[in-house]
Amino acid sequence: MSRIDLNVKNKGGEKFRIAVIGTGGIAHSHVRSYLTFPNVEIVALADIVPGKAAKFAAEFGLDKARIYESHEALLDAEAGNLDGVSICTYNCQHAAPTVYALDRGVNVLLEKPFSATMEEAVEMMRAEKRSGKILTVGFQPRFDKNMQMIKRIVDSGELGRVYYIQTGGGRRRGIPAGDNRTSFIRRDTAGIGALADIGCYSLDMVLRAVGYPKPLTVSGFTTDYFGKDPETYQNSRDPQRLADMFGVDDFAGALIRLEGGINLDFRIAWAMNVNTPGDTIILGTKGGLRIPSTDCWNGTTGGPMTVYRQLAGQPVEQTVPLLKDQDGDGTLWQRKIYSFLDAIANDLPAPVPTSEIIINQAIINGITESAALGREVAVTVPEI
Ligand SMILES: NC(=O)c1ccc[n+]([C@@H]2O[C@H](COP(=O)([O-])OP(=O)(O)OC[C@H]3O[C@@H](n4cnc5c(N)ncnc54)[C@H](O)[C@@H]3O)[C@@H](O)[C@H]2O)c1
Numbered sequence: 189m190s191r192i193d194l195n196v197k198n199k200g201g202e203k204f205r206i207a208v209i210g211t212g213g214i215a216h217s218h219v220r221s222y223l224t225f226p227n228v229e230i231v232a233l234a235d236i237v238p239g240k241a242a243k244f245a246a247e248f249g250l251d252k253a254r255i256y257e258s259h260e261a262l263l264d265a266e267a268g269n270l271d272g273v274s275i276c277t278y279n280c281q282h283a284a285p286t287v288y289a290l291d292r293g294v295n296v297l298l299e300k301p302f303s304a305t306m307e308e309a310v311e312m313m314r315a316e317k318r319s320g321k322i323l324t325v326g327f328q329p330r331f332d333k334n335m336q337m338i339k340r341i342v343d344s345g346e347l348g349r350v351y352y353i354q355t356g357g358g359r360r361r362g363i364p365a366g367d368n369r370t371s372f373i374r375r376d377t378a379g380i381g382a383l384a385d386i387g388c389y390s391l392d393m394v395l396r397a398v399g400y401p402k403p404l405t406v407s408g409f410t411t412d413y414f415g416k417d418p419e420t421y422q423n424s425r426d427p428q429r430l431a432d433m434f435g436v437d438d439f440a441g442a443l444i445r446l447e448g449g450i451n452l453d454f455r456i457a458w459a460m461n462v463n464t465p466g467d468t469i470i471l472g473t474k475g476g477l478r479i480p481s482t483d484c485w486n487g488t489t490g491g492p493m494t495v496y497r498q499l500a501g502q503p504v505e506q507t508v509p510l511l512k513d514q515d516g517d518g519t520l521w522q523r524k525i526y527s528f529l530d531a532i533a534n535d536l537p538a539p540v541p542t543s544e545i546i547i548n549q550a551i552i553n554g555i556t557e558s559a560a561l562g563r564e565v566a567v568t569v570p571e572i
Contacts, residue, residue: 192518192526197227198271198533205270207232207294209259209285210277211244212371214299218274219248221525228529231269234262259285267292271532272322275299278371280379283308286323290315295322297528301388302542302549304379306570309549313542313572322531324538325545327392331523333511334489338470339397341477341508346495348474351449355394355468356441357482358382358457363415363438367424373415373434381436383410384552387456389485391548394452394468400544401446407564408442408555414459442555487520546572 198204206222208215211233222228230248233241234256241255256262259277263285272295275285282303289296290312302325303309316323329335342350364372364385371377372385395401414420415434418427441455455465467490468479475497482490493508513519518526527539547569554567 191516192522193530194225194518194522195227196225196526196529196533198529204228204272204529204532205231207234207262207266207270207273209234209262209273209275209289210281210299211235211241212276212278213369215244215274215276217521218276218297218525219244219250221519221521222274223248224522225525225529232256232262232266234259259288263288263292263294267294270294272297272528278377279304279384280377283312286312287315290319290321290323293319293321295528295532297324297326297525299326301380301384301552302545304384306549306553309542309546310570310572313546316542317572322528322538323542324528324531325540325542326524327389327540327545328520328524329389329393329484329487330396330540331520331527332488333513334493335393335484335487337493337508337511338393338477338479338489341493341495342397342470342472346475346497347470347472347477349449350398350470350472352451352453352471353394353398353469354453354466355390356455356457356465357386357390357468357484358439358455358460358465359483360461360463361414361420361459363420363434363458365421365430365434367426367430370430370433373430373436375435378436380552380556381410381412381415381438381440382456382458383437383440383555386458386485387440387454388548388552390456390468391454391551392545393479393484394470395548395551396544397470398446398448398450400547401448401450402547402569403551403554403567404445404447405564406442406444406551406554406558406567408440408444408558410437410440410556410559412436412438414438420459437556437559440555440559442551442558444551444554542572546570 235241415438421427444452464481470477480490
């Protein structure tokens with residue numbers, strides 16, 4: 189999917205009635221994008237912080253949106269009237285509203301990462317199965333043409349059999365925290381740090397390209413040197429408070445053995461003393477692909493990719509030109525929102541399916557488990 193239909197209508201030419209649960213940072217991107225579709229109405233909003241959803245409604249001029257202070261209250265009152273809900277709560281509050289919505293027959297667009305624990309991921313997939321409703325996860329880079337090109341190159345067979353992948357990324361200093369922004373660094377709200385927040389994107393970029401093979405074993409480690417250091421929060425009124433509050437990882441690395449003989453070497457950082465931990469590399473028996481180091485969570489590759497192979501016994505390199513969006517393609521976020529609306533209107537499968545994202549989650553939780561135990565662990569992905 190690249191072209192979007194801004195005038196997409198629901199079944200029977202109806203408007204889409206959409207609710208948003210969690211009206212913090214990312215809910216803004218959801219609502220801003222929904223409102224570019226004339227046939228979408230934001231009918232209800234919920235946030236557990238009193239007054240927050242009402243303030244959000246006022247910001248967007250959503251005078252008619254009904255306001256609630258819990259996901260239960262919103263869904264108890266509105267479920268029968270909703271076509272879909274965007275769940276924009278912090279990681280540790282992904283499962284409860286998602287299960288509640290699916291069990292009441294509401295389609296869900298859930299923000300990434302899938303969850304904080306495997307148990308929650310499994311619970312959500314069970315609810316998805318028993319409801320028959322859509323549960324799609326908010327990995328917007330999947331709607332970028334250059335990201336899609338990575339999969340197309342692997343699928344073309346030009347690389348031969350893929351046996352090794354190096355991926356990851358990060359920031360020199362980029363812990364998402366401040367005096368009024370703590371949900372990413374607290375264990376009770378985020379559960380996992382950089383590993384889940386931006387690591388999930390790097391994993392998705394390469395795992396999707398190679399068909400999401402299941403993990404077999406993981407040897408991982410995590411650190412929190414920067415998160416626990418008050419120096420990190422120089423712009424804060426109380427750096428020590430944030431350092432004390434920091435309860436997740438700011439760096440993670442792992443060697444992951446995947447089914448099909450693929451070895452995945454991964455690292456991710458919210459903070460580190462280097463500009464980049466390296467490009468993404470996919471090595472195959474016939475060719476190799478270099479994807480320039482990328483903030484792939486913002487949507488695209490870090491520059492043109494290169495394919496390396498032998499031609500008539502000589503090493504050759506081919507640059508893959510960057511693909512540009514055309515008129516009518518919409519923005520990345522419009523494509524993410526459109527994929528959800530299109531699936532609702534046309535009874536399509538979830539555009540970012542949980543059957544794949546559970547594997548992403550199993551690796552993330554495998555890394556945290558391995559890090560806690562200080563040794564390699566076996567990973568199994570439950571069948572739902
Ligand atoms: N796709 C992206 O580009 C992207 C970018 C940023 C964040 N995210 C994801 O979005 C999620 C939210 O991030 P954020 O930056 O908006 O966090 P945030 O802390 O700013 O907002 C979360 C909001 O959810 C509310 N909330 C929590 N539990 C609730 C519940 N049960 N019912 C109603 N409201 C509830 C909180 O009070 C808060 O206002 C995270 O999982 C994050 O990983 C995605």
